[in-house]
Amino acid sequence: MSIDWSVVQMAIPLLAEGTVMTLKIAAIAGILGLAGGVALGLISLGGLAPARWMVRAYVDFIRGTPLLIQIFIVFFGLPAMGLRLGEFWAGVIALSLNCAGYVAEVVRGTVGAVEKGQTEAAKSIGMTHGKILVYVLLPQSIRPMMPALTNDVITLLKNTSLLSVISVYELTRSGQAIIASHFAPVEIFTLLAIYYYAIISVLSWISRVIERRLPAW
Amino acid sequence: MTSIAPTPVPRGLKPLLAVRDLRKSFGNREILKGISFDLMAGQTLVLIGPSGSGKTTVLRCLNHLETPDGGTIELLGEPIGGAYMGEGAKWRALPEADMARQRRKFGFVFQRFNLFPHLTALENVAIGPAKVLGLSRKEAEARAAVQLTRVSLADHMDKRPSQLSGGQQQRVAIARALAMEPRLILFDEPTSALDPELVHEVLDVMAELAREGMTMVVVTHEMSFARRVADHLIFMADGEIVEEGLPEAVFSAPREEKTQRFLAHVLNR
Numbered sequence A: 001m002s003i004d005w006s007v008v009q010m011a012i013p014l015l016a017e018g019t020v021m022t023l024k025i026a027a028i029a030g031i032l033g034l035a036g037g038v039a040l041g042l043i044s045l046g047g048l049a050p051a052r053w054m055v056r057a058y059v060d061f062i063r064g065t066p067l068l069i070q071i072f073i074v075f076f077g078l079p080a081m082g083l084r085l086g087e088f089w090a091g092v093i094a095l096s097l098n099c100a101g102y103v104a105e106v107v108r109g110t111v112g113a114v115e116k117g118q119t120e121a122a123k124s125i126g127m128t129h130g131k132i133l134v135y136v137l138l139p140q141s142i143r144p145m146m147p148a149l150t151n152d153v154i155t156l157l158k159n160t161s162l163l164s165v166i167s168v169y170e171l172t173r174s175g176q177a178i179i180a181s182h183f184a185p186v187e188i189f190t191l192l193a194i195y196y197y198a199i200i201s202v203l204s205w206i207s208r209v210i211e212r213r214l215p216a217w
Numbered sequence B: 001m002t003s004i005a006p007t008p009v010p011r012g013l014k015p016l017l018a019v020r021d022l023r024k025s026f027g028n029r030e031i032l033k034g035i036s037f038d039l040m041a042g043q044t045l046v047l048i049g050p051s052g053s054g055k056t057t058v059l060r061c062l063n064h065l066e067t068p069d070g071g072t073i074e075l076l077g078e079p080i081g082g083a084y085m086g087e088g089a090k091w092r093a094l095p096e097a098d099m100a101r102q103r104r105k106f107g108f109v110f111q112r113f114n115l116f117p118h119l120t121a122l123e124n125v126a127i128g129p130a131k132v133l134g135l136s137r138k139e140a141e142a143r144a145a146v147q148l149t150r151v152s153l154a155d156h157m158d159k160r161p162s163q164l165s166g167g168q169q170q171r172v173a174i175a176r177a178l179a180m181e182p183r184l185i186l187f188d189e190p191t192s193a194l195d196p197e198l199v200h201e202v203l204d205v206m207a208e209l210a211r212e213g214m215t216m217v218v219v220t221h222e223m224s225f226a227r228r229v230a231d232h233l234i235f236m237a238d239g240e241i242v243e244e245g246l247p248e249a250v251f252s253a254p255r256e257e258k259t260q261r262f263l264a265h266v267l268n269r
């Protein structure tokens, strides 16, 4: 097999445009997903029973169905509800909803794993559930949450490639466009893999730096 | 169940804590089979008994870390955890906020300290006054400093629990309880997780509290402490009070065979 280096040379700058879009999608969906997931996680830890039950059902749905299907549901469902936001926002919303479901589980799991004696000590000085969460459990959970949250963000970043199916012009889609005109699938897909790998390596590195800077005891 | 006559109570004086027929089961195992006692303000009650006899469960039921299945607990006449209300006297549990308000009248000192690892000693003690009692940060920290000084930790206030010895950690835990100005403090084997050479520094603090008139319920295996500090001693086995009375009386002339066997075992160690 021979590598068509001229296509590679031409593709490198072209793919940069797609990369910017991918980063933009991942950043917005990441922020929305983390915020939504923390909110959902807190509800499942301290909310009223019906609210907890609904979060449970939501997380089950997210984890129990393929993301591709979720993307299609949002993409076709929003217009059906009268919301015409375009494929970019449909994609961002779908990824955010998906990410939030996984983050909610991380929050619930990590906070729930704080030793029971902590809650009991807080109760014994008269704290109520909400205060125990805010002053005792959450501060102890942030650091242990980091690896799992990083994983969720990395997964989100990889999942942005699925938005190519609803014609969002992100990294994968921009690669496919080059393939369509120059037919060099091996070169381009390999190049895409390298791009994703580089982005994710940077993300992991940032996460490790943040984790190291979080207070330990 | 026989018992030596309890310490005579001056007429007209109401007990601080009145426990009647306290019952608790886990699954279908009955762990507390009807525990009753009174505790006067300023007195120290020591609970002893073999492992698994239900001592910890008694303490945890008192401040409702565990919900009792039956019986009543009254602190200064106020029923703890709820009340029997309406016709048929149905039990109504208190809402969480009210339960929390009652719970802070009981200090609790845990076997494994349960300090908040992310906070310094000062913050561990100040967090209750600040976040529960609503004191300003400055007031709360001033109060915390007073209590930490009281347990001889003035020089360690800015250390995290992981930087303190077990004995120091347990004294921070005692200061944390004291800072809430509780009516009484419950101690669950406060020295049994400590290295032997650190036991005395915690027991000394407790003896001092007793001397200053703090009301305390203490579960311990430290028999010499029980003998020295207790105003009243209860020996429990299998979820029941087997024998109780003045510590001197129970230690030197135990009436029940179970008590004799237990004391022979622990005193000859």
Ligand SMILES: Nc1ncnc2c1ncn2[C@@H]1O[C@H](COP(=O)(O)OP(=O)(O)OP(=O)(O)O)[C@@H](O)[C@H]1O
Binding pocket: B026, B027, B031, B049, B050, B051, B052, B053, B054, B055, B056, B057, B058
């Ligand atoms: N949450 C629980 N669930 C089930 N069983 C429990 C629970 N807590 C306590 N028990 C059981 O109740 C019994 C009494 O326990 P408890 O801890 O009150 O005994 P104890 O007198 O404090 O013993 P020790 O001296 O070992 O601390 C034990 O058999 C224990 O296994």
Ligand SMILES: [Mg+2]
Binding pocket: B055, B056, B057, B188, B189
């Ligand atoms: Mg115990």
